[in-house]
Amino acid sequence: MISKFLEHIDACPTAHHVVDRVASILHQSGFDQVALNSGFTTEHLRSGFISSGGTIIAWKNAQSFAVHGLRIVGAHTDSPGLHVKPNPDTRTLNWHQLEVEVYGGPLLNSWLDRDLGIAGHAVLRDGSTSLFASRHPVARIPQLAIHLDREVNDKGLILNRHQHLSPIWATTASSVPFESWLAQQISVSTSQIASWSAQLVDTQKAQIIGRESEFVASSRIDNQISCWAALSALLNCESDQPMMIALYDHEEVGSQSAQGAGGPILEHVLERLSIAAGSSRSEYLVSLQKSHCVSADNAHAVHPNYVDRHELNNAPFVNEGVVVKTNVSQRYATSPKSLVPIVHAAATAGVNLQTFSSRNNIACGSTIGPITATRIGIETVDIGVPQLSMHSIREMCGIKDPVDLIALIGAYFSRS
Numbered sequence: 001m002i003s004k005f006l007e008h009i010d011a012c013p014t015a016h017h018v019v020d021r022v023a024s025i026l027h028q029s030g031f032d033q034v035a036l037n038s039g040f041t042t043e044h045l046r047s048g049f050i051s052s053g054g055t056i057i058a059w060k061n062a063q064s065f066a067v068h069g070l071r072i073v074g075a076h077t078d079s080p081g082l083h084v085k086p087n088p089d090t091r092t093l094n095w096h097q098l099e100v101e102v103y104g105g106p107l108l109n110s111w112l113d114r115d116l117g118i119a120g121h122a123v124l125r126d127g128s129t130s131l132f133a134s135r136h137p138v139a140r141i142p143q144l145a146i147h148l149d150r151e152v153n154d155k156g157l158i159l160n161r162h163q164h165l166s167p168i169w170a171t172t173a174s175s176v177p178f179e180s181w182l183a184q185q186i187s188v189s190t191s192q193i194a195s196w197s198a199q200l201v202d203t204q205k206a207q208i209i210g211r212e213s214e215f216v217a218s219s220r221i222d223n224q225i226s227c228w229a230a231l232s233a234l235l236n237c238e239s240d241q242p243m244m245i246a247l248y249d250h251e252e253v254g255s256q257s258a259q260g261a262g263g264p265i266l267e268h269v270l271e272r273l274s275i276a277a278g279s280s281r282s283e284y285l286v287s288l289q290k291s292h293c294v295s296a297d298n299a300h301a302v303h304p305n306y307v308d309r310h311e312l313n314n315a316p317f318v319n320e321g322v323v324v325k326t327n328v329s330q331r332y333a334t335s336p337k338s339l340v341p342i343v344h345a346a347a348t349a350g351v352n353l354q355t356f357s358s359r360n361n362i363a364c365g366s367t368i369g370p371i372t373a374t375r376i377g378i379e380t381v382d383i384g385v386p387q388l389s390m391h392s393i394r395e396m397c398g399i400k401d402p403v404d405l406i407a408l409i410g411a412y413f414s415r416s
């Protein structure tokens with residue numbers, strides 16, 4: 001089963017690729033896409049999905065939303081990294097480089113000396129969108145040789161975000177402008193491209209590693225593993241209870257966008273489903289109070305070389321179960337009450353639950369959980385798969401926990 005995830009992650013170098021692939025799988029499974037600029041009808045209640053940019057929301061059995069409320073699993077499609085800037089071509093001596101911008105909070109050092117591809121999407125003048133992903137490594141951010149920086153191993157690497165991250169991708173003698181290269185990728189002329197978005201991506205494929213083949217090493221484990229688990233559970237679940245997955249872009253930069261969890265997209269879909277089912281505004285608000293949300297995003301597994309960075313009573317282990325994340329400052333949305341459906345689902349699915357709480361002197365991250373809870377007022381719980389190297393270009397998790405997450409979400413959707 002884990003091989004399906006590896007396949008998925010390799011096929012999805014960007015959030016837009018995630019949406020494209022998830023939409024195609026949903027379509028093959030009988031889900032109809034509803035255009036955001038058209039009305040929802042009763043036919044859309046049984047199953048359907050909408051997408052906008054790097055965000056996709058899919059549901060099943062929404063005809064009984066008013067009676068039972070919806071169970072929603074949220075996750076994010078984006079990952080931290082380096083995006084190509086507009087007018088990226090820059091030349092230093094005889095090197096042709098690209099200007100890049102830092103997206104979110106990547107471990108910048110992990111992007112050095114990697115064989116990088118470039119992936120993204122272009123919007124053509126006719127309004128259509130073309131995805132692209134270079135099949136071969138085309139760029140590299142070379143590290144400075146130890147001989148030119150003798151103290152780096154003892155004093156640590158300091159990277160100037162503007163000066164030190166521009167990849168080289170050609171010598172000027174052979175250089176083609178970036179937009180010409182991009183046009184070749186999608187087999188159009190540069191004049192047909194109205195606009196584009198591109199980012200550097202690791203070309204190394206996802207892999208199972210470890211002496212006992214217990215681990216997964218890959219880019220984008222945070223948080224495509226939760227997207228994949230949510231999708232798998234939605235497709236596999238045979239219950240007639242109302243259920244939904246909401247996979248958002250822009251989580252890594254704070255979720256404040258039209259497609260992000262801080263925007264109105266989920267709220268609008270919920271209200272439009274409620275209206276399509278014939279409910280009044282008041283009945284819709286009651287439906288929300290019967291609903292529940294799981295925010296699925298990865299957690300920090302305990303790192304054996306940095307045990308002092310963890311609170312050891314609440315430090316999860318890889319391959320020992322799904323993690324429940326709590327934070328009294330509401331960086332995670334979990335409350336004693338909101339956790340109950342997950343406790344039941346874990347018992348039904350036979351999945352072990354672990355806990356995560358950060359040290360008091362180390363600020364923890366956050367997720368779409370508190371944003372969803374604040375925006376829509378639905379009880380929300382934060383859970384996720386434990387991993388190491390979060391926000392590295394090459395992250396690592398166990399092979400068992402993602403499978404447990406699918407089983408847990410399946411039981412949660414079934415309410416069994």
Ligand code: ZN
Nearest residue numbers: 222223297298
């Ligand atoms: Zn994440």
